[in-house]
Amino acid sequence: MNYNKIAKGYNELHKEEQLEKLEIIKNHLEVKSTYRLLDIGAGTGISTNFFDCKVIGIEPSKEMLKQGKNIIQGYAEELQFKEKFDIIISVTAIHNFNNYKKAIQEIKRISKKKTQIAITILKKSKIFDETRKELHKNFKLKEYDHRLDLILIGTNI
Ligand SMILES: C[S@@+](CC[C@H](N)C(=O)[O-])C[C@H]1O[C@@H](n2cnc3c(N)ncnc32)[C@H](O)[C@@H]1O
Numbered sequence: 001m002n003y004n005k006i007a008k009g010y011n012e013l014h015k016e017e018q019l020e021k022l023e024i025i026k027n028h029l030e031v032k033s034t035y036r037l038l039d040i041g042a043g044t045g046i047s048t049n050f051f052d053c054k055v056i057g058i059e060p061s062k063e064m065l066k067q068g069k070n071i072i073q074g075y076a077e078e079l080q081f082k083e084k085f086d087i088i089i090s091v092t093a094i095h096n097f098n099n100y101k102k103a104i105q106e107i108k109r110i111s112k113k114k115t116q117i118a119i120t121i122l123k124k125s126k127i128f129d130e131t132r133k134e135l136h137k138n139f140k141l142k143e144y145d146h147r148l149d150l151i152l153i154g155t156n157i
Pocket of ligand 1: 059064074
């Protein structure tokens with residue numbers, strides 16, 4: 001999928017549904033104003049105004065990220081952070097990653113034991129089963145169903 005091409009119409013098509021997922025995620029997380037939250041594959045930054053804490057997004061598509069706030073260009077497989085985050089989320093993005101296993105290892109690298117994790121997987125994705133399995137192997141997650149996505153929420157360990 002070329003996200004640069006669909007960036008302009010993205011919010012009109014998907015914002016409402018993505019906000020519903022973020023609402024479920026928020027209801028299952030503990031969010032304090034001092035917490036640092038990373039959104040991987042943040043797109044147009046629907047999440048970056050949504051949480052009452054210090055949110056930063058990473059996103060490869062320039063056309064997507066320029067529509068949002070606090071989003072820097074980057075890839076899930078090579079996160080440009082040394083510090084650890086309190087919360088890491090990724091909404092309907094993992095099926096787009098070039099190497100989801102590497103991305104999961106990157107998430108682990110920048111997680112503390114108690115870092116809260118919320119990742120949604122597009123159910124119709126060809127790699128749905130394998131990403132779901134790999135996520136459960138690496139994190140302690142519970143599942144919540146939402147229309148097109150399965151939402152996994154929990155902690156690193
Ligand atoms: C369906 S959009 C979801 C965007 C946003 N999370 C939302 O909920 O609206 C998927 C996003 O994943 C991004 N993406 C693709 N490959 C990526 C990668 N290797 N690392 C991080 N994000 C990636 C795309 O550019 C796109 O913005």
